Amino acid sequence: MARTDLVGREAELRALVRAVEEAFRGEGSAAVVAGDPGIGKTFLLSVLRARVEELGGLVLTGRASEFEERPLGPFVDALEAHLRSLDGDLLDELTAADRVELAALLPSLDVPATPDAPDATGGRRAGTPEQRVDGYAAIRSVLEVLSRRRPLVLVLDDLHWADRSSLELFGYLLRRPGRARVLLVGAYRPRQVDADLAADVARAVYDGTARYVEVQPLDAAQTAELMGVGDGDSVADLHRVTGGNPFYLLTLSGATTRLGGAADGLPPAISQAILAELDRSGPARGFAEAAAVVGDPFGLDLVGWVAEVDDESAYDLIDRLVRRGIVESGDVPRQFAFRHPLVRRAVYDALPPGRRLVLHERCAAGLAELGAPAPDLAGHLEHSARPGDLVAVDVLTEAAALTAGRAPETAVRWLRAALRLLPAAAGREPRLRLVRRLPPLLAALGRPEAALDAAVEALGLASDDESRVELALTCVAIEQGLGRYADAHARLVGTLEGLDGGELAVSVMIAMVMDAFYDRDAGAVGTWTSAAVAEAERLQRPVLSAAAHAAAAFAHALGGETATAQAHLGSALAVLPTLTEEDHVRRLDVLGGITGAELYLDRYDDCIEHAARGLAYARAAGDLWVMPTLGPAYGTALWVAGRVEDSVRHCDAMVEAARAARRPETTAWGLFNLAFAQAVAGRLDEALGHAQESLTLAESRADSVITTWAGAVLSFVECERGRPEAALETLYARCGGPGLDGIPGGWRTYLFDTAVRAHLALGDHASAEAAAARASARAEAVGLPFASALAHRAQAACAHAAGEHARAVEEALAAAADADRAGARVDAARARVLAGRARHALGDEGGAVVLWTEAAEVLDACGSVRFRDEAERELGRVGRRPHRRTTVGSGAAGLAALTAREREIADLVVDRLTNPEIARRTYLSTKTVESHLRNIFRKVGVASRTELARLVDAER
Numbered sequence: 001m002a003r004t005d006l007v008g009r010e011a012e013l014r015a016l017v018r019a020v021e022e023a024f025r026g027e028g029s030a031a032v033v034a035g036d037p038g039i040g041k042t043f044l045l046s047v048l049r050a051r052v053e054e055l056g057g058l059v060l061t062g063r064a065s066e067f068e069e070r071p072l073g074p075f076v077d078a079l080e081a082h083l084r085s086l087d088g089d090l091l092d093e094l095t096a097a098d099r100v101e102l103a104a105l106l107p108s109l110d111v112p113a114t115p116d117a118p119d120a121t122g123g124r125r126a127g128t129p130e131q132r133v134d135g136y137a138a139i140r141s142v143l144e145v146l147s148r149r150r151p152l153v154l155v156l157d158d159l160h161w162a163d164r165s166s167l168e169l170f171g172y173l174l175r176r177p178g179r180a181r182v183l184l185v186g187a188y189r190p191r192q193v194d195a196d197l198a199a200d201v202a203r204a205v206y207d208g209t210a211r212y213v214e215v216q217p218l219d220a221a222q223t224a225e226l227m228g229v230g231d232g233d234s235v236a237d238l239h240r241v242t243g244g245n246p247f248y249l250l251t252l253s254g255a256t257t258r259l260g261g262a263a264d265g266l267p268p269a270i271s272q273a274i275l276a277e278l279d280r281s282g283p284a285r286g287f288a289e290a291a292a293v294v295g296d297p298f299g300l301d302l303v304g305w306v307a308e309v310d311d312e313s314a315y316d317l318i319d320r321l322v323r324r325g326i327v328e329s330g331d332v333p334r335q336f337a338f339r340h341p342l343v344r345r346a347v348y349d350a351l352p353p354g355r356r357l358v359l360h361e362r363c364a365a366g367l368a369e370l371g372a373p374a375p376d377l378a379g380h381l382e383h384s385a386r387p388g389d390l391v392a393v394d395v396l397t398e399a400a401a402l403t404a405g406r407a408p409e410t411a412v413r414w415l416r417a418a419l420r421l422l423p424a425a426a427g428r429e430p431r432l433r434l435v436r437r438l439p440p441l442l443a444a445l446g447r448p449e450a451a452l453d454a455a456v457e458a459l460g461l462a463s464d465d466e467s468r469v470e471l472a473l474t475c476v477a478i479e480q481g482l483g484r485y486a487d488a489h490a491r492l493v494g495t496l497e498g499l500d501g502g503e504l505a506v507s508v509m510i511a512m513v514m515d516a517f518y519d520r521d522a523g524a525v526g527t528w529t530s531a532a533v534a535e536a537e538r539l540q541r542p543v544l545s546a547a548a549h550a551a552a553a554f555a556h557a558l559g560g561e562t563a564t565a566q567a568h569l570g571s572a573l574a575v576l577p578t579l580t581e582e583d584h585v586r587r588l589d590v591l592g593g594i595t596g597a598e599l600y601l602d603r604y605d606d607c608i609e610h611a612a613r614g615l616a617y618a619r620a621a622g623d624l625w626v627m628p629t630l631g632p633a634y635g636t637a638l639w640v641a642g643r644v645e646d647s648v649r650h651c652d653a654m655v656e657a658a659r660a661a662r663r664p665e666t667t668a669w670g671l672f673n674l675a676f677a678q679a680v681a682g683r684l685d686e687a688l689g690h691a692q693e694s695l696t697l698a699e700s701r702a703d704s705v706i707t708t709w710a711g712a713v714l715s716f717v718e719c720e721r722g723r724p725e726a727a728l729e730t731l732y733a734r735c736g737g738p739g740l741d742g743i744p745g746g747w748r749t750y751l752f753d754t755a756v757r758a759h760l761a762l763g764d765h766a767s768a769e770a771a772a773a774r775a776s777a778r779a780e781a782v783g784l785p786f787a788s789a790l791a792h793r794a795q796a797a798c799a800h801a802a803g804e805h806a807r808a809v810e811e812a813l814a815a816a817a818d819a820d821r822a823g824a825r826v827d828a829a830r831a832r833v834l835a836g837r838a839r840h841a842l843g844d845e846g847g848a849v850v851l852w853t854e855a856a857e858v859l860d861a862c863g864s865v866r867f868r869d870e871a872e873r874e875l876g877r878v879g880r881r882p883h884r885r886t887t888v889g890s891g892a893a894g895l896a897a898l899t900a901r902e903r904e905i906a907d908l909v910v911d912r913l914t915n916p917e918i919a920r921r922t923y924l925s926t927k928t929v930e931s932h933l934r935n936i937f938r939k940v941g942v943a944s945r946t947e948l949a950r951l952v953d954a955e956r
């Protein structure tokens with residue numbers, strides 16, 4: 001007799017239980033269970049469930065299924081029923097914003113809307129990557145809240161079939177281990193799984209945040225055990241032909257067929273065995289076939305309807321199938337599931353095409369009769385609808401609209417299916433209506449080429465000017481994103497030619513301004529700016545004037561023409577109070593241009609305020625990339641103004657969204673912003689990784705301002721890491737030589753300041769002086785406060801190094817005053833640290849201490865940890881105690897700030913274990929242990945293992 005309890009798998013189970021225990025200790029981590037079809041992944045996880053429950057944990061399971069691509073299906077299955085069974089106060093623990101996201105992602109939960117955080121999109125979600133990522137963050141909060149009541153294991157099975165959004169969400173959670181008592185478990189067939197997911201998993205395993213459990217075939221002895229027979233020839237034979245695959249073994253038990261065929265997929269002999277079993281259940285075969293088409297799991301009533309049998313017969317037939325082990329009853333009343341996905345596969349595959357078609361058709365009809373929502377019908381219609389079926393076209397279109405927010409890929413498939421069904425005689429309008437929905441979806445999916453093709457097709461179908469211009473500008477934006485500036489330019493020129501002034505012409509002219517900027521054609525920037533402004537004023541439409549002036553302000557600010565830029569910005573801002581919300585949502589380029597200009601005109605507080613508004617409108621409009629300046633401008637202005645952690649958080653979300661959209665260009669852009677913020681925060685390891693990734697990504701594309709900025713940030717990070725040579729090499733190679741001509745506007749001075757520090761670190765005073773002189777010249781040319789602050793600081797550093805301390809004090813204080821004027825808190829404080837050093841060198845210790853103390857306090861409040869530590873070190877050197885900290889601190893306070901994992905490692909250090917020993921003990925790589933130790937040292941403020949051991953001992 002074949003066994004039904006677990007054979008073998010001790011090691012696999014041990015690894016999983018260990019992962020559970022770790023997760024339950026608050027070292028939130030993940031595990032992946034991988035193996036071929038039928039090898040025993042699901043079974044192993046069902047055994048794990050009992051162990052988790054013994055440990056007091058809760059297991060929530062969801063799975064993807066082969067033919068139904070339900071948006072976030074596995075997560076919905078795992079969470080929805082459980083959440084609904086809980087009382088409402090769980091939801092109270094979520095932020096209002098999270099609840100809005102949750103309502104959108106899991107609509108059937110009926111999360112009540114909260115008046116204080118209405119859905120900014122008014123329920124319209126275009127499925128932008130940002131919206132998806134916000135939703136993922138909300139799910140993460142839900143898991144955290146759930147795990148506070150009871151530690152949690154979230155199992156997502158059959159991920160090789162999961163929809164794209166589920167994979168994104170899984171990857172998102174994997175990259176953010178967190179400290180909640182949650183273990184994330186994914187199971188899949190590695191040969192069939194999405195490549196990006198496999199890469200995410202590989203990275204997590206390498207980083208030590210996920211365990212990889214590979215389920216191997218049974219050996220000969222285990223085969224014998226499973227089959228309940230002694231070792232012998234027949235077992236050896238069985239083991240050989242099945243390759244030790246339990247599903248094949250169990251299917252063949254009783255059958256005498258010899259196995260042939262593929263190891264991957266379903267060997268013919270196995271499907272034959274399943275079908276033979278099915279045939280033995282007599283008339284139930286037809287019922288099983290209907291079920292295989294309806295879904296897995298499936299509702300009994302719908303299958304009965306599709307198979308055209310009455311209730312009595314349906315009960316009888318389902319009983320036969322259950323007795324034969326073809327299906328099992330499901331978790332919900334009147335719901336059943338196939339014993340195994342491979343069984344359903346065998347049944348479905350054996351269906352003759354005609355019968356399959358009929359069954360899908362009946363499914364669609366049955367669901368329509370039941371009033372099922374469009375997405376439920378869409379999959380069946382896709383398989384069965386006839387060309388020309390306009391009702392099916394409408395259903396597919398509606399289904400696409402309903403799923404776009406959660407699963408843009410599915411929406412694209414349904415729209416394409418609808419297009420195929422449209423009769424040729426339908427004309428251009430209905431076709432245009434469908435095609436024009438594709439570009440934003442495809443763009444959000446990171447398929448710009450396909451998006452461009454669709455936009456061009458739509459453009460060819462458009463007959464009115466408004467559609468033509470809108471679609472042409474869509475094409476232009478995609479072309480610019482792809483670095484095809486010449487194509488974009490030609491398209492703009494062609495579009496403008498067909499227009500005789502008016503609002504549409506202004507839109508095109510504004511696009512021409514940015515086009516000229518990309519082309520580094522300052523003359524054309526001026527020409528198109530004037531043209532756009534003049535036409536907008538002639539039309540007397542304030543919102544158009546604002547958009548034209550804002551674009552002009554931004555372009556001139558980038559070019560370093562401060563006075564012109566400021567005049568245009570002033571004109572744009574003057575109109576701003578008269579604009580309505582609708583104006584903004586329709587013309588995001590108003591706030592987009594304004595914030596870009598403000599960032600480059602050193603108006604950081606204004607930039608933050610306007611960017612936040614712009615981002616909210618962009619969300620409402622459903623596209624955050626129409627104005628690509630908003631996100632980066634917001635991120636940069638935040639850290640300059642001293643909100644460093646807010647900046648890191650914002651930039652991190654931006655990167656995550658860009659990754660989800662699979663837009664390398666945008667990801668590179670987000671990454672250097674993130675790296676900059678992290679470097680200012682003092683998280684140099686992370687900053688380095690992100691800056692390098694940004695540069696690599698940017699370099700593999702067209703040479704653009706992104707490469708320049710990525711190089712600039714990398715150089716800044718290298719300089720902070722004490723690698724001045726590398727810093728200078730990168731800086732001059734990537735940013736336009738010693739003149740740093742590639743860095744736009746006044747920001748060039750920031751990098752001159754970096755160059756000065758790097759040259760001084762190398763003892764090359766002459767080069768430092770030269771870079772400082774260039775900084776001063778640039779600051780003079782742009783006439784902006786932040787630029788001036790950085791030039792003064794660069795001069796101060798040179799003077800200090802040359803022993804001219806009085807001049808250094810003067811320059812550094814001028815730098816601090818200018819930075820204050822610009823609202824640049826971090827850099828003002830850094831200038832004061834330098835001023836303090838020079839004062840101290842002049843013998844004025846009291847004056848120095850005042851400066852250092854103020855700087856340390858400001859830097860601490862800003863979250864700029866490394867620069868704060870620098871100020872405190874100066875204080876320490878003259879015997880002053882650093883001020884009280886508000887964030888992570890040294891000594892005992894630092895110990896309290898350690899994560900559970902860090903604390904575990906700290907304890908092992910006290911026990912005198914070496915890094916490799918700690919690695920073995922904690923099942924981490926040595927590299928990960930090292931990186932944990934670096935963080936521990938930083939948090940606790942110690943420099944050696946002995947110091948750390950002493951502190952921990954004292955506390956024990």
Ligand SMILES: Nc1ncnc2c1ncn2[C@@H]1O[C@H](COP(=O)(O)OP(=O)(O)OP(=O)(O)O)[C@@H](O)[C@H]1O
Pocket residue numbers: 003004005006007008009035036037038039040041042043044158188189226246247250340341342
């Ligand atoms: N170690 C085992 N001991 C006993 N029975 C097992 C073992 N592993 C698997 N089985 C049985 O083999 C069958 C297939 O296993 P399971 O469904 O877990 O495979 P799977 O890896 O999840 O496959 P798929 O990729 O198709 O989902 C099940 O009926 C299960 O009960």
Ligand SMILES: [Mg+2]
Pocket residue numbers: 041042043157158
């Ligand atoms: Mg399985």
